[in-house]
Amino acid sequence: MSVSTVAGQGDGTLADQAYRSISDRLVTLQIRPGEPVNDERIAAELGFGRTPVREALKRLEHERLIVAYPRRGTFATEVQIADLGHISEVRKQLEPLAAGLAAERAGEGERAGLDRLLAQLADASDGDTDLIRLDMTVHRAIYAAARNPYLEDTLIRYDNLATRIWCLFLDRLPGLAGHVHEHRHLLRAIIDGDAEKAAALATGHVEGFEAAIRSVI
Known part of the structure; x- marks a missing residue:
């Protein structure tokens, strides 16, 4: 069975595409709770520049899927019961x-x-x-x-x-x-x-x- 990408339909902007790809990884725990989220590495994996990835990460932080700490970095949020x-x-x-x-x-x-x-x-x-x-x-x-x-x-x-x-x-x-x-x-x-x-x-x-x-x- 083939299921289309769940995070959205259509291509959209590069930031939209980055958002959908990273969101999917976070939701399905390919990126585990507490795991670092490195914008440079993700940009390289997705084949995007760092700017659309950073825009996507800002959106994901607003949606409580990641959290950014000054001087520490960005991490997938922990799951609290x-x-x-x-x-x-x-x-x-x-x-x-x-x-x-x-x-x-x-x-x-x-x-x-x-x-x-x-x-x-x-x-x-x-x-x-x-x-x-x-x-x-x-x-x-x-x-x-x-x-x-x-x-x-x-x-x-x-x-x-x-x-x-x-x-x-x-x-x-x-x-x-x-x-x-x-x-x-x-x-x-x-x-x-x-x-x-x-x-x-x-x-x-x-x-x-x-x-x-x-x-x-």
């Missing part, structure tokens, strides 16, 4: 809002895209290395279909933070595919235009995510 409750408080309010709006506002092309994601979900299994990226892709498609750019930007930030926690405990969480497959019912409700059902399913998904993490900590 207390963050789970704070993140869930926000997502319990905004994920249902986005799902309901998506059901009401999604256009024909967006619903067709969600239908294609349904087909990808049907083929997903626990052995699939793209499961986490598929989960993120589904979330981003729903946020975009809500047609509120401020809500979309906010939810991407919080989904990144939540996914980072998920990746940290991934080896202790059974049934990853089952968690991802929950999105099938949510996508179907959105495609069918059932805003109330979509909002309820989104609430249950966030609550289930939090409960799963708390069960292994």
